[in-house]
Amino acid sequence: MKKSTIVGYPRIGVNRELKKAVEGYFKGDLILNELQSTAKLLRKEYWETQKEKGIDYIPSNDFSFYDNMLDMAILLGVIPKRYSELNLSPIDTYFAMARGYQKNDKDVKALRMKKWFNTNYHYMVPEIEEDMQFSLNDTKPYDLYKEAKELGVTTRPVVIGPFTFLKLSRLKTTNTFEKCLEELVDVYIEILSKFEADKVEWIQIDEPILATDLTVEDIILFKKAYKKLLDKKVNTKILIQTYFGDVRDIYNTLIELDFDGIGLDLIEGRKNLEIIEKYGFPKNKLLEAGIVNGKNIWRNDYKKSIEIIKKLEEYVEPDNICLSTSCSLLHVPHTLRAEVNMNEKYKESLAFAEEKLGELEDLKKLDSNSEYIESDIFKKNQEILERKNTNSICYNTIIRSKVENLKEEDFIRKEKFEERNKIQKELFKLPILPTTTIGSFPQTSEIRGLRQQFKKDGITQKEYEDKIKEKINEVIKFQEEIDLDVLVHGEYERNDMVEYFGEQLEGFLFTQNGWVQSYGTRGVKPPIIFGDVERTKPMTVNWIKYAQEQTAKIMKGMLTGPITILNWSFPREDLSLREIAYQIGLAINEEVLDLEKAGIKIIQIDEAALREKLPIRKEDWKKEYLDWAIPAFRLTASKVKPETQIHTHMCYSEFSDIINEIQDMDVDAITIEAARSDFSLLDFLKEKNFKPEIGPGVYDIHSPRVPSEEELEKLINIMMDKLDVNKLWINPDCGLKTRGIEETKLSLINMIKATKTIREQLKK
Structure with a gap:
C-alpha cells in the first residue's frame, strides 16, 4: 500500500484557541508559560489526529505563533537592528517584528506584510540589512521534533527553503542576491547537520517559489546552492516540496540533484503530470503527489484521483509514489465535526483539513484494490458527488x-x-x-x-x-x-x-x-x-x-x-x-x-x-x-x-x-x-x-x-x-x-x- 503525507496543517485550533491565547498574551491576560501550554496542547491534538487518520509522514515545525516566514527569519538570525535594539525577550522581539512596538518612548513599525503567493494568507517580509550576519539563532524546529517524539509521533520537520526565503525577503544590503544565498546556505548546512545529529529520517524543505517564472540565472543559482547543501547530507533524507503550480522551468534540475524526494502539486500544477510524462521520473526518488486539494473544501473525486495515480505509475515506480495534499491545509478550516448545524445534503459534499486526511487514507486503500470501482468507499464517493451536482440551487x-x-x-x-x-x-x-x-x-x-x-x-x-x-x-x-x-x-x-x-x-x-x-x-x-x-x-x-x-x-x-x-x-x-x-x-x-x-x-x-x-x-x-x-x-x-x-x-x-x-x-x-x-x-x-x-x-x-x-x-x-x-x-x-x-x-x-x-x- 502507498504511503501518505500532507504539506502542513492548520494551527489556529478548531475553536481558534491559538488566536485567543496569543491575543491574551498581547493584552497581558496570559503569561508566556500559559501561551506555550496552549500551543503544546494544540500541536499534540493535530499530530495525534494525523497519526490516527493513517498519515505516514507527519510534518512538524509547520506550527507558528504568527507566521512561518517570520519564524524562519528568527531561526536564521534575520532580525533588523531596530527590533534587536528594543532589548526585549525573544518572544516579544518576535511579536514586535510582526506588529510593531510602541511603549516606553520606543516606537518601531512592523515588518512589511504581503500575500503568500496566490492565497489569502499573509506573510511577514524579512529584511536583510547591510552587514547582517546569518546565523542559527533558534531551536524551534528541533524542539518541536522532540516534542512530537515524546508523544510517540515521528515527524518530518519542515523549513522554508533558502531560495524562497531570500526571493521573498527585502534586501536592504549592497550584497547581491547570489552572495546572500551563498551565505544563507551555510546556515542551512548547519540546520541540516543538527537534524542529522538528532537522527531525523526526513526533512521537508519548502520551495514554492519554484512554481513561479524562473530565469536561467535563477536556475543556475538554485542548482549551485543546493548542490552545496546536498553534498553535506549523510543520513537524513531531503524532500524538496513545491506547491501552488508546476515546476516546468526547473524540473530537470530537480530530478538531477540529489534530493531523496520531490513534492509536486497536481491540482494547480496541472502541467506537472505532462512534465513527468515528457521527462520521466528517477527510480531512486520519492514522488509526493499532491492530489488532494489543499486550498478548496470540496470532497475529492476519487475517480479522477485514481486515474491520476494510475497515470503516474506509468512513469514512476509505484512504491515510490506517496499521496499528498497539493499544499498546506493551512488554507482550509479544521474539521466538519464543528459544523453541527449544517444540513447534511450540503455537508456531505465537503472536506475540511481533518476530512482530507481521511481522503488520503481512502485513496491508499482504493489504489491497492484492483476492483476499487466495486468498493463501498468508491461508490459512496461517486454518489455524493452526483447528488451535489444535481442539487437544484446549482442551476438558476x-x-x-x-x-x-x-x-x-x-x-x-x-x-x-x-x-x-x-x-x-x-x-x-x-x-x-x-x-x-x-x-x-x-x-x-x-x-x-x-x-x-x-x-x-x-x-x-x-x-x-x-x-x-x-x-x-x-x-x-x-x-x-x-x-x-x-x-x-x-x-x-x-x-x-x-x-x-x-x-x-x-x-x-x-x-x-x-x-x-x-x-x-x-x-x-x-x-x-x-x-x-x-x-x-x-x-x-x-x-x-x-x-x-x-x-x-x-x-x-x-x-x-x-x-x-x-x-x-x-x-x-x-x-x-x-x-x-x-x-x-x-x-x-x-x-x-x-x-x-x-x-x-x-x-x-x-x-x-x-x-x-x-x-x-x-x-x-x-x-x-x-x-x-x-x-x-x-x-x-x-x-x-x-x-x-x-x-x-x-x-x-x-x-x-x-x-x-x-x-x-x-x-x-x-x-x-x-x-x-x-x-x-x-x-x-x-x-x-x-x-x-x-x-x-x-x-x-x-x-x-x-x-x-x-x-x-x-x-x-x-x-x-x-x-x-x-x-x-x-x-x-x-x-x-x-x-x-x-x-x-x-x-x-x-x-x-x-x-x-x-x-x-x-x-x-
Missing part, C-alpha cells in the same frame, strides 16, 4: 441567461473619466487633500455580542436595528467632530466584508466554525459558493440611506466587489470562475444602482483581493484571470450617472505589473495599502500618468501603534512630491475593523490634524 436559468446575454456596453461607463471628474469636483466641492476612511470601524465585543443575540433570537429585529443605529450615530458624530470630509457608517451590521454579502445572496453556504488564518491572529470564515448567485433584495441600502440622513456631509456607500467576494470564498468547481464572477457582478450592479437611487453620491466597491489571485505564471495572467476579472468589476458600475463617484480599495499594492488593467477598471478614485511599502508605487503611478484620484494609506492599520501628527505630515509631503496634490486623498491603508477604539480615534485625529496643517501650508 434566469441568472445563467443574464450572463449569457451580457453585451459590450454592459461593461462600459458612457462618460470618460476626465468628464466625470470635472462634474464631481464641481458637485462635491471637497477641500484639497480630502480625508476619509476605508469603511469599517472597530468591531467591539459589544457589537459581536449583539449580533449573536439577534441570531439566537435573544433580541427582536427592531431592538437589533435600533442598537446598530445608535452605533452609526456615534461614529458619525465622531467623524464630524474630527472633521473628516467623506464619512462612512462604520459597517457595524457586518460580520465580515464577504460573509455579510454572501448571507444575503442566493447560492452561498456558510459555516459555523470554518475559520481560516489570514494573518497572525486574524481569522476569516470564507463562504462557500455552492450554487448560482442571485440578489433577491437590497443588502446595504437601508443602512447607508439611514446614515446619510444623519449628516449633511457626504456618506460613502460601502460594497464588496465581485472579485473579492469570489476570491475570499471557496468557489464551486463545476462552473468557470468567469461565470461565477459575472453572476456576482450582476448582483453588485443591482445594489449600486439602488444606492444611487437612494441619493448616495460616493460608492466604494472594494476589490481588496484583486491582486492576490493572479496566476503564478505571468503568461496566464490575462487569459486565465484579468480578461474576466476586470470586466466583472466594470459590470458593477457601468450604468451609474457621471455625478456618482465610484471608489475602490485594494490591499498590498504590488500593482506596477498590472497598472494598465487597474486603470482599465475605470474608477474615479482608488485607495491602496502603501504605509508598509514606503510609497514606492507612487513614483510608478506618476510615470504612467495614472488617471484616477488616489488615496495611498498614510498609516498601517495592521499594527496597534499610533502614528504621530509629525510622522503623518512627513508622509503626506512625500505623497505630494510624487503625485498631483489635486488627485490625492488622505486615508488609513485599510479598514479599521480589527483595531481598538482608542488607537483608532487617536490615529484618525492625528491624520486630520496633519492634513489641516499641510492645507494651511499650501495656502501660503
Whole structure:
C-alpha cells in the first residue's frame, strides 16, 4: 500500500484557541508559560489526529505563533537592528517584528506584510540589512521534533527553503542576491547537520517559489546552492516540496540533484503530470503527489484521483509514489465535526483539513484494490458527488441567461473619466487633500455580542436595528467632530466584508466554525459558493440611506466587489470562475444602482483581493484571470450617472505589473495599502500618468501603534512630491475593523490634524 503525507496543517485550533491565547498574551491576560501550554496542547491534538487518520509522514515545525516566514527569519538570525535594539525577550522581539512596538518612548513599525503567493494568507517580509550576519539563532524546529517524539509521533520537520526565503525577503544590503544565498546556505548546512545529529529520517524543505517564472540565472543559482547543501547530507533524507503550480522551468534540475524526494502539486500544477510524462521520473526518488486539494473544501473525486495515480505509475515506480495534499491545509478550516448545524445534503459534499486526511487514507486503500470501482468507499464517493451536482440551487436559468446575454456596453461607463471628474469636483466641492476612511470601524465585543443575540433570537429585529443605529450615530458624530470630509457608517451590521454579502445572496453556504488564518491572529470564515448567485433584495441600502440622513456631509456607500467576494470564498468547481464572477457582478450592479437611487453620491466597491489571485505564471495572467476579472468589476458600475463617484480599495499594492488593467477598471478614485511599502508605487503611478484620484494609506492599520501628527505630515509631503496634490486623498491603508477604539480615534485625529496643517501650508 502507498504511503501518505500532507504539506502542513492548520494551527489556529478548531475553536481558534491559538488566536485567543496569543491575543491574551498581547493584552497581558496570559503569561508566556500559559501561551506555550496552549500551543503544546494544540500541536499534540493535530499530530495525534494525523497519526490516527493513517498519515505516514507527519510534518512538524509547520506550527507558528504568527507566521512561518517570520519564524524562519528568527531561526536564521534575520532580525533588523531596530527590533534587536528594543532589548526585549525573544518572544516579544518576535511579536514586535510582526506588529510593531510602541511603549516606553520606543516606537518601531512592523515588518512589511504581503500575500503568500496566490492565497489569502499573509506573510511577514524579512529584511536583510547591510552587514547582517546569518546565523542559527533558534531551536524551534528541533524542539518541536522532540516534542512530537515524546508523544510517540515521528515527524518530518519542515523549513522554508533558502531560495524562497531570500526571493521573498527585502534586501536592504549592497550584497547581491547570489552572495546572500551563498551565505544563507551555510546556515542551512548547519540546520541540516543538527537534524542529522538528532537522527531525523526526513526533512521537508519548502520551495514554492519554484512554481513561479524562473530565469536561467535563477536556475543556475538554485542548482549551485543546493548542490552545496546536498553534498553535506549523510543520513537524513531531503524532500524538496513545491506547491501552488508546476515546476516546468526547473524540473530537470530537480530530478538531477540529489534530493531523496520531490513534492509536486497536481491540482494547480496541472502541467506537472505532462512534465513527468515528457521527462520521466528517477527510480531512486520519492514522488509526493499532491492530489488532494489543499486550498478548496470540496470532497475529492476519487475517480479522477485514481486515474491520476494510475497515470503516474506509468512513469514512476509505484512504491515510490506517496499521496499528498497539493499544499498546506493551512488554507482550509479544521474539521466538519464543528459544523453541527449544517444540513447534511450540503455537508456531505465537503472536506475540511481533518476530512482530507481521511481522503488520503481512502485513496491508499482504493489504489491497492484492483476492483476499487466495486468498493463501498468508491461508490459512496461517486454518489455524493452526483447528488451535489444535481442539487437544484446549482442551476438558476434566469441568472445563467443574464450572463449569457451580457453585451459590450454592459461593461462600459458612457462618460470618460476626465468628464466625470470635472462634474464631481464641481458637485462635491471637497477641500484639497480630502480625508476619509476605508469603511469599517472597530468591531467591539459589544457589537459581536449583539449580533449573536439577534441570531439566537435573544433580541427582536427592531431592538437589533435600533442598537446598530445608535452605533452609526456615534461614529458619525465622531467623524464630524474630527472633521473628516467623506464619512462612512462604520459597517457595524457586518460580520465580515464577504460573509455579510454572501448571507444575503442566493447560492452561498456558510459555516459555523470554518475559520481560516489570514494573518497572525486574524481569522476569516470564507463562504462557500455552492450554487448560482442571485440578489433577491437590497443588502446595504437601508443602512447607508439611514446614515446619510444623519449628516449633511457626504456618506460613502460601502460594497464588496465581485472579485473579492469570489476570491475570499471557496468557489464551486463545476462552473468557470468567469461565470461565477459575472453572476456576482450582476448582483453588485443591482445594489449600486439602488444606492444611487437612494441619493448616495460616493460608492466604494472594494476589490481588496484583486491582486492576490493572479496566476503564478505571468503568461496566464490575462487569459486565465484579468480578461474576466476586470470586466466583472466594470459590470458593477457601468450604468451609474457621471455625478456618482465610484471608489475602490485594494490591499498590498504590488500593482506596477498590472497598472494598465487597474486603470482599465475605470474608477474615479482608488485607495491602496502603501504605509508598509514606503510609497514606492507612487513614483510608478506618476510615470504612467495614472488617471484616477488616489488615496495611498498614510498609516498601517495592521499594527496597534499610533502614528504621530509629525510622522503623518512627513508622509503626506512625500505623497505630494510624487503625485498631483489635486488627485490625492488622505486615508488609513485599510479598514479599521480589527483595531481598538482608542488607537483608532487617536490615529484618525492625528491624520486630520496633519492634513489641516499641510492645507494651511499650501495656502501660503
